[in-house]
Amino acid sequence: MDADKHFIVGIFDDEEVLLKGIGKIRGNGVKIHDVYSPFPVHGIDDALSIKRSRLPIAAFLFGMTGTSLALLMQIWMLGYDWPMIIGGKNHASLPPFIPVTFELTVLLAALGMVGTFFIASDMKPYKWPRQFDLRSTDDKHVMAIDLAINSGKTKDELRSLLRESGASEVNEKSFE
Amino acid sequence: MAAEVHLQEERYIFKPRLRRNIFIFLIVGVLVFGLGLLLAMNSEGQGETAGHGSEGHASVEATHDMTASLQHETQEGSAADQHHAKSAAHHESDPWVKRLFTTLWMNNVFFTGLGIIGLFFVAIQYAAQAGWSSGIKRIPLAMGSWIPYAGVLMIGLWFLVKGDLFHWSHAGLFDANGPDFDPIINGKGGFFYWPLAKGTFPAFFMARMVIFFGMWFLFFTWIKREMLQEDLAGGVTTTHWLKARKFSTWFLLFFAVSSSISAWDWVMSIDTHWFSTMFGWYMFASWWVTGLAFITLVVVFLKDAGYLKIVNANHLHDLGKFVFAFSIFWTYIWFGQFLLIYYANIPEETVYFIERMKTAPYSWIFFANLFLNFVLPFLLFMTRDAKRHMTMLKVVCPIVIVGHWLDFFNMITPGVMHFEGGIGLLEIGTAMIFMSAFLLVVLTALSKMPLFGKNHPMLEESLHHHI
Numbered sequence: 057m058d059a060d061k062h063f064i065v066g067i068f069d070d071e072e073v074l075l076k077g078i079g080k081i082r083g084n085g086v087k088i089h090d091v092y093s094p095f096p097v098h099g100i101d102d103a104l105s106i107k108r109s110r111l112p113i114a115a116f117l118f119g120m121t122g123t124s125l126a127l128l129m130q131i132w133m134l135g136y137d138w139p140m141i142i143g144g145k146n147h148a149s150l151p152p153f154i155p156v157t158f159e160l161t162v163l164l165a166a167l168g169m170v171g172t173f174f175i176a177s178d179m180k181p182y183k184w185p186r187q188f189d190l191r192s193t194d195d196k197h198v199m200a201i202d203l204a205i206n207s208g209k210t211k212d213e214l215r216s217l218l219r220e221s222g223a224s225e226v227n228e229k230s231f232e
Numbered sequence: 233m234a235a236e237v238h239l240q241e242e243r244y245i246f247k248p249r250l251r252r253n254i255f256i257f258l259i260v261g262v263l264v265f266g267l268g269l270l271l272a273m274n275s276e277g278q279g280e281t282a283g284h285g286s287e288g289h290a291s292v293e294a295t296h297d298m299t300a301s302l303q304h305e306t307q308e309g310s311a312a313d314q315h316h317a318k319s320a321a322h323h324e325s326d327p328w329v330k331r332l333f334t335t336l337w338m339n340n341v342f343f344t345g346l347g348i349i350g351l352f353f354v355a356i357q358y359a360a361q362a363g364w365s366s367g368i369k370r371i372p373l374a375m376g377s378w379i380p381y382a383g384v385l386m387i388g389l390w391f392l393v394k395g396d397l398f399h400w401s402h403a404g405l406f407d408a409n410g411p412d413f414d415p416i417i418n419g420k421g422g423f424f425y426w427p428l429a430k431g432t433f434p435a436f437f438m439a440r441m442v443i444f445f446g447m448w449f450l451f452f453t454w455i456k457r458e459m460l461q462e463d464l465a466g467g468v469t470t471t472h473w474l475k476a477r478k479f480s481t482w483f484l485l486f487f488a489v490s491s492s493i494s495a496w497d498w499v500m501s502i503d504t505h506w507f508s509t510m511f512g513w514y515m516f517a518s519w520w521v522t523g524l525a526f527i528t529l530v531v532v533f534l535k536d537a538g539y540l541k542i543v544n545a546n547h548l549h550d551l552g553k554f555v556f557a558f559s560i561f562w563t564y565i566w567f568g569q570f571l572l573i574y575y576a577n578i579p580e581e582t583v584y585f586i587e588r589m590k591t592a593p594y595s596w597i598f599f600a601n602l603f604l605n606f607v608l609p610f611l612l613f614m615t616r617d618a619k620r621h622m623t624m625l626k627v628v629c630p631i632v633i634v635g636h637w638l639d640f641f642n643m644i645t646p647g648v649m650h651f652e653g654g655i656g657l658l659e660i661g662t663a664m665i666f667m668s669a670f671l672l673v674v675l676t677a678l679s680k681m682p683l684f685g686k687n688h689p690m691l692e693e694s695l696h697h698h699i
Contacts, residue, residue, distance in 0.1 A: 098698040112615070143575050151574050154567060 061204065061231045063089065064214045065188045066223035068197040071097045077221030078103040078199070084217055086209060089202040092192035111169060111176070118168025119161045126160035127153060188229055199223070241463075241686050242539055246679035251672070258668035265661025272328035272658050325396050327652050333393035335659045338644040339666040340389055341498050342522070342637055344382035345515075346670060349523025350375025351452050352487055355480035358455075358473070363693030364550055367542040367684045371530050373459060375523070376452040377677035378670055383445030386498070390441070397648050399504045400424055403431030417504050424501070440497060444490045451483040462687050470689045491516045499640075502647040506584045510569040515643070517565045521558040521605075522636040525629040528555055530674075532622045532629075539683055545620040546697045552619025555632060559609040562636075563602070587646045593654040597642045604635030637663060 068074040074097065081088060088104060100106075134140060135148030145152070174180065192198040201214055209217075211228075218226045324330070350372035357365045394401040404412035406421050421430035424437040455476050462472035492512025500511045508514070528551040534540045535548075573581045588594045608631050618624040638655075645653040685691065 098696075108616075116614075143577055145575075151567075151571055154571070 063229045064201045065227045065229045066199040066218035067225035069224050071197060073222035074197045075099055075103050080221045081217060086201060087205050089200040092198040094192060094194055114172040115165045115169045119165035122161040122164030123157055126157040130156060186231055242683040244539060244679045244683050246675050254668050254671050257664060261661050261664025261668060264657050265665060268656055268658030268661050272331055330396045330648055331658060333396050334645050334648045335662045336389055337393050337397055338640055339662050340385050342640045343666050343670050345519030346523050346526055347375055347378030347382050348448055349519050353527060354455060355483045358477040358480035359484055363690035364697040366688045366690040366694040368531055370681055370683055372527050373456055374674045374678035378673050379449050379452055381673060387441060397502055400501060406430035437497060440493060444494055447486055451479060454479045459685060460681055462685050463682055465687050468687050468689055473689050499643050502644060503584060505580060508569050510565060514565045514569055517562040518636050518639050521562050522633055524554045524558055525632040528625055529629040532625050542695055546699050549620045549699055552613060552625055556609060556613040559605060563606040588642055591651060594642055594646050597638050601639050601642060604631055
């Protein structure tokens, strides 16, 4: 691990308060590290200016890979490697290949998307994710503010700003 | 933010200018129709001098032969001879008459679908207790106003077109000792004629047609009544919503059966020998995606004209997803029907696709159908942005509507016209006439009610809809 990381952690009880609070905190020039919620909060992406995920592009590319692989595999197998006559059709005829092509497209798109998601989110085996507050998996919204990138503000200023924005509790958390 | 929009009741004003434009479209349609009819009659007239359209008649003969020889592989040899005799003895109208009847019937089936899908969409929203759509439900409801017109046209047209479109309506097919006896159609006779004798009046068939339209209209009236009475209530109320949900649920049960059977009755029975267990679903899927595209288009144009402030990109996104998803669903059904017939390779089944895929007037439509109804919507609607922007919706929805019109053309025409079919001015003119009549009825109905129910219990949810 690199140098120690220090965070101010605000706990919010209600998502409406949280959404308003995010606007207020960001309006004061504070950069929010991330917000953790127990359920999806509508509008939070816009409030935090989170960029649109590029996962669909990955999905499309994996899907196209699946389509091409499936067609190549079937055309090679049934057309060249071991030609078979099935129902009097040509060796390599498109319609019977469609179901397999569809399945492989979906399979590769799905697996590829999961893999991409894990890599993009930096989730890997034996990696213990940072837990700012375990209650974010139960009934609290947890906002983390990185002290290092908000050097313009003191700890106390950040604490009172969080309080003013509706945080019910403000803690500090450090990671090694 | 939400509350200020909430209280304003909106009404659609069917402006004289738009009405005039639709009438101009109607008149152009009538002119195109008339010109197409003249051309069709003339091309027949030329054939007449050479002995009753010898060329045209020969090709009909050829199809009959092809059909017959394919069909009779499974039958006795003697039956094949009888079939030949039958097709020769048949009284056939002139090709232009058949063409006229075919296009009238085809367009009426297509626009019946647009009407009934309007009601189906509303019913789905109630049964699913959907909140997002509560601001746009009046548009599909207005489309339902076409149901009574479609019903009258369908019943009236049937008596006009039956001899040319519906092979099974010929009495000779059921006479076991006659020269035209057809054992396959005789086996299916009960489905049309019960409880009367086969070959007389198709009581069961007509009863179904009358009951379907009657029940659809009845459910439409009930659901519409609840939706409009809700507006008169003092405030937000669930009373009418609950009643509308009850009617919707019963309607969906009824529609599940009636949509399939109407597909067999009005479309599949044209190719009387042929059958497909997928067909009910197939026609429903085609109707449904067309209806969705039409609803989306009307919502987009209303928004463009400054109405429906309560509808935002999220609602358009949902409508776009509907069109996208059900274009794929239609393709799935299309392929499900095609692949089994292709692979099994049973002559009496494949003849249906050979007529459509490999014969000149229909081949391009067969492939255009897949391109317009699957490839284009699939690729153009794939991204999130495409479904949220009105420009893209205005491009894709008309493609889907035209594509499915071609789909219905290819479901109905080859079975009647064989090699003589095709899309000309006659077909385009008829479609224009039906389209303008449909628009006049729907927009008039829409202008007679508020554009959204201000007392709808889920309107608030719709205002906050976010995806």
